[in-house]
Structures are given as C-alpha cells and as structure tokens.
Amino acid sequence: MILPMIKYIESAGVSIEYGQKVVNVEFDFVPASATKAAKKVARAIVVQHDGIEDRIPLTKNDQVYITNGGCVENATWGSQNTVAKVDPQIRPGGGWDMWRRIAAQAPDGSFGNPDVLCSDPEQSNWMSATVDTADPEILSAIQRICRHDPLSGRVVTGGIVTARDSRWLLSWTVNRQPQFKTQPDGHVLVWVYALFTDKGGDFIKKPMRECTGVEICEE
Ligand SMILES: Cc1cc2nc3c(=O)[nH]c(=O)nc-3n(C[C@H](O)[C@H](O)[C@H](O)COP(=O)(O)OP(=O)(O)OC[C@H]3O[C@@H](n4cnc5c(N)ncnc54)[C@H](O)[C@@H]3O)c2cc1C
DSSP, X not given: OHHHHHHHHHHTTOOOOOSOEEEEEEEEEEOOOSSSOOEEEEEEEEEEETTEEEEEXXXXXXXXXXXXXXXXXXXXXXXXXXXXXXXXXXXXXXXXXXXXXXXXXXXXXXXXXXXXXXXXXXXXXXXXXXXXXXXXXXXHHHHHHHSSOTTSSSOSSSSOEEOTTOTTOEEEEOXXXXXXXXXXXXXXXXXXXXXOTTSBOSSSOSBGGGOOHHHHHHO
C-alpha cells in the first residue's frame, strides 16, 4: 500500500522530507471568550536534521498530523535463530519525547500523559513475529478455524484470532495473501503477537522474550 501511495502523492506535488526528527510542536493557547470556546493552535514545528534544529512556522491554514507514541519505537529485532534482546534501559524515543514536550505545554493536561504508557516497559511491552508457512497441515488448520482458504487471495481471518488459553496470550491473523510481491506461491504469512512475554509458554517452556524465531514458531 505504501509504495503506490508515495508515488501517487509525489506525483500530485507533495514533498516528503526524510531524515527529519520532529522534536516539538509549539502551540498557542487561546482562552475562551464570551462567544468562542478555548482553542489550541499549532504555531510551529521544531525539527532536527543533520545536527541542526529548525523551526517551521505555521499559518492558520496549515494542518498538522502527529504520529505520537508508536508501539514499536525502540523495538529490538530477533530472527529465525536469534532472540530479540530486551533492552532494560529507558532510552530517548522520537515520538514519545515529542509527545512529552507537547503535553508539557497544556497546563490542564488536555494533551494527555505519555508517561502512563511509556515509563514502565514491564507494564507495556509486547512481542510479535511473522511466520512464513507452506505446511499443508497448518494451512488446513487455518481453513478449519476461519472457514476461508488462506490461499484464495481473499479475506482469511478477517480479524485477529486470540488463543485465549495461551500462557503467552498469543493472537494471530492472516491478511489477504500474498502480502509481498516476492512471496512464493503457496506460502502464507501469519502474523502472531503476544502480550505476556515474561511467562513460560505451553509448549516451549520459556518466556517468549527468550525465544528465537524457531521456538516462537513451535509454540
Ligand atoms: C509487526 C506489525 C505488523 C503489522 N502488520 C499489519 C498488517 O499486516 N496489515 C495492516 O493493515 N496493519 C499491520 N500493522 C499495523 C500497521 O502497521 C499500523 O497500524 C500502521 O503502520 C500505523 O501507521 P501510522 O502512520 O499511524 O504510524 P507508523 O507507521 O508508526 O508511522 C509513524 C512514523 O512516524 C515516525 N516518527 C515517530 N516519531 C517521530 C519524530 N519525532 N519525528 C519524525 N518522525 C517520527 C516513525 O519513525 C514512523 O515512521 C502491523 C503492525 C506491526 C507492529
């Protein structure tokens, strides 16, 4: 979806600036008057690039869309045979630190409190993995559960299926296949995720955060 969208918007004259880190969006606070409700208006975007900080002033005709608080920021990666190592350090994060600076501007707390969500990774962590399979036994189990042929190119699970009794609290979903242009015929990608990454599994007796891709697949 992303590549055609980039092509489309670039051909319509949109300029995409890469390598820019938004460190803050500055707001003006307009108090309520007898006739108008209070307003918060974005005044400027503060960006860093190549070690330089710039301020992009905004007009009242500009629209600003902010992706704050991403659930994959500072993620670590594993692979088939390696574990995605948990990093116990709380490191600076682009979107979260930006949100903190934005939130600090609203004395009434109306921009939310990002620290509720990002200050204790033990409370908010999760893990995901992508399984690539052409195993007929797994494909027919998928078909039995969701009553759609996973190789039909149409909707498969239609949503996320949760294995409610799983100690890891695993869920899985299969989107329309193929997901990638280079995906071989007959292969299905299953996206799985778990919310209890610190608990031993039902089959692999280790916590998911200590598992390689192979072990996650086995679970
Ligand atoms: C493992 C995984 C698999 C998924 N699979 C699917 C799927 O198969 N199908 C599906 O429909 N959805 C899937 N999703 C969900 C989908 O990816 C997200 O819903 C979607 O990407 C959210 O888009 P977004 O633009 O809101 O945020 P994001 O894609 O998170 O984009 C936010 C962007 O902002 C950038 N950014 C953050 N802070 C700053 C800053 N301060 N300055 C500059 N840039 C900044 C980030 O680097 C990032 O590029 C999946 C998600 C995950 C994590």
